[in-house]
Amino acid sequence: MGETLGSSSSSIAIDSSNIGFRLLKKHGWKEGTGLGISEQGRLEPVEAYVKNNKKGLGAEKKRKTPKPTDPPESKPKSDGEQKSRKKTKAISKRLRKMQEQEMQMQEKEFERAFFREFWPDNV
Known part of the structure; x- marks a missing residue:
C-alpha cells in the first residue's frame, strides 16, 4: 500500500473487448488520454483485489497490542x-x-x- 494513487507499476491497459473500455469509447474517451473534462484524470485502471474479511472497506488490519501485565498482588x-x-x-x-x-x-x-x-x- 506504499504506492500513490496515480502511479501503479503493475498496471496494464484494458482490452478493447472489455465492457468498460467500450462504454468509455462510446462516451467520447480517447485511448491514452486521462479521464475527466480536461483529461487530467488517471491513465490506468484502478487496481482491484479480493477482500476476504468482513471488515469495511478501508479498514486497517487490527494490530495486536500486548495486554498490560497484572499487578503483582492480583493472582490469575x-x-x-x-x-x-x-x-x-x-x-x-x-x-x-x-x-x-x-x-x-x-x-x-x-x-x-x-x-x-x-x-x-x-x-
Whole structure:
C-alpha cells in the first residue's frame, strides 16, 4: 500500500473487448488520454483485489497490542472462576429480562384496570 494513487507499476491497459473500455469509447474517451473534462484524470485502471474479511472497506488490519501485565498482588483467576462469572452474567441478563417483562405486564394490567374503572362499557 506504499504506492500513490496515480502511479501503479503493475498496471496494464484494458482490452478493447472489455465492457468498460467500450462504454468509455462510446462516451467520447480517447485511448491514452486521462479521464475527466480536461483529461487530467488517471491513465490506468484502478487496481482491484479480493477482500476476504468482513471488515469495511478501508479498514486497517487490527494490530495486536500486548495486554498490560497484572499487578503483582492480583493472582490469575482459575478457569472455574471465569466460567462462574460468565454464568452469573448470563443469569443476571436472564433475570433482568424477566423483570422487564414483569414490569411490562404490570403496566398493561394497570392500563386495563384504569380503562375498566372509567370506561366499563368499552372493555
